[in-house]
Amino acid sequence: MPEEPGAVRHASRAGIGGGRGRVALRGLSTAMAASPEKAGRNIQRTTVQDKDAEKTIALMVIMLLPMALSIACASVSLTAPPTLTPQPTYTPLSTYTPSPTFTPLPRPTPIPTPSRAPTEIPTKRYSIRFGIDYGHPEKYLAQGEQTHLSNPSIVNSLRRKEQSIAHLGEIYFWIKREFTTWSAGGKTIGAITTDQLLAERRLGGCHDWGLVYATVARELGYPVVTIDTASITWAKQFQSGQKGAYVGHVFVSVR
DSSP, rough: OOHHHHHHHHHHHHHSSSSHHHHHHHHHHHHHOOOOHHHHHHHHHHHHHHHHHHHHHHHHHHHHHHHHHHHHHHHHSSOOOOOEEEEOOOOOOOOOOOOOOOOOOOOOOOOOOOOOOOOOOOOOSOOOOOOOTTTTTTGSOOTTTOOOOOOOOOOOOOOOOOOOOHHHHHHHHHHHHOOOOOOOOTTTTTTTOOOHHHHTTOSSSSSHHEEEEEEHHHHHTOEEEEEEEOOOOHHHHTTTTTTOOOOOEEEEEEO
């Protein structure tokens, strides 16, 4: 029987796959024994069928691979999301209490500034005595030239009260209410009277204060002595011929 090389080569390639190859070889030998031409056709048909099966398997693998990948991705995405921490509940602040309305204090009534015109100073100078006789206080109840009071009724609001320290304090506050002040620089010392000061109703310094106070206190029955003092430094400068404003103080001594 002549040999058909082509048929043998087809059978060999088909038999590489294992069991299907052995079946193909057996079929090949049977076919070749029956009829060489029919055997060649059977071998070709078997080879085509095997190729179709391999294509089918490859297509199934290609179709199943995306499904496997999608299942794997789905399994990863099924992981539970992280637990969210709830935000704290907002608690409103306490109700705002408005501040009390500010009520400004009433402004004091402005006191008119007295004129700076100098007080009229008389040319007469009053005498000054040294030495105080405390053994006879009645000597100091009488008014002097400067403390003479022409209208005693001017102090009636201070009368009919018992003599006391408090009463002396009322005299001070009465003067503070009835007079304004200005700076005379010592020009009125020994040169002005209580009547003049009552007419002008302004005081040029401690001398004028002391003069009015001594007048009112004597009128109310208090023995009073006025004491003029001077700064030692000013006194030395005055003795050396230096000119300047008087520096000192006037005290009122009440018995």
